C-alpha cells in the first residue's frame with residue numbers, strides 16, 4: 001500500500017498543523033513533498049493530551065486526501081479505535097503494546113481490515129514486545145520523545161535502539177519499515193537514517209516553518225548524504 005519506490009519516507013505529523021485549516025494544511029504539505037500523513041491520536045488517558053479521532057481522518061478522505069494516512073494510536077484500550085479508523089480510511093495503524101490486552105489480536109484486527117499494522121515503542125519500552133510479532137508487523141515506530149506533545153527534543157539514546165531494531169528486521173528477512181517520531185529535524189535526520197530508520201515523522205520541524213517545501217527539501221538533502229542510502 002505504501003510506495004516502496006523511495007528509500008526514505010517523510011511523514012509530517014499534523015499535530016503541529018493549523019487545525020482550523022486542516023484540509024488545506026494537509027494538501028499543502030503533500031504538495032511540498034511529503035510521502036505520508038502522520039495522524040496522532042491521543043486520549044488524555046494513555047497520554048496526557050487529547051487530539052482528534054476517526055471523524056477527522058474520514059473528513060480528510062472526504063476532502064479528497066488520497067495519500068497514505070499513518071494513524072498512531074496513543075489510546076488505551078485500542079481495539080475499538082482500530083475499528084473506527086479502519087472505517088475512516090486509515091492506511092497504516094500502529095499502537096502501543098502496553099495499551100492492548102491482546103497484541104496479536106489487535107495486529108490481526110488491523111490486517112483483517114485491510115490496513116498495514118505496527119507497534120510503537122516509547123523511549124523506555126523494551127524491545128521484547130517485538131519478539132513474537134516480527135512475522136506480522138509491517139512497521140515498527142520508535143518514539144524518540146515521550147509521547148503526548150510535539151516540539152520536544154530528540155532523545156539521543158533512541159539511535160542505539162534504532163540500530164538494534166534494524167538488526168532484528170534484517171534477521172526477520174521481512175521488509176518492515178522502521179519509523180522514528182519525536183524531535184526529528186534536518187540537523188539529526190541523517191544520523192537517524194544511518195542508524196537504520198527509513199521513515200521519519202516530523203511535526204514542528206515542518207509545520208512551524210514558513211516554507212514547508214524548504215523544510216522537507218532540507219531533510220531530503222540530508223537523507224541523500226546518509227551512508228546507507
Ligand SMILES: O=C(CO)[C@H](O)[C@H](O)COP(=O)(O)O
Nearest residue numbers: 013147148150151183203204
Ligand atoms: O507523536 C507525537 C508526540 O506524541 C508527535 O508525532 C511527535 O512528537 C512529532 O512532533 P515533533 O516533530 O514536533 O517532535
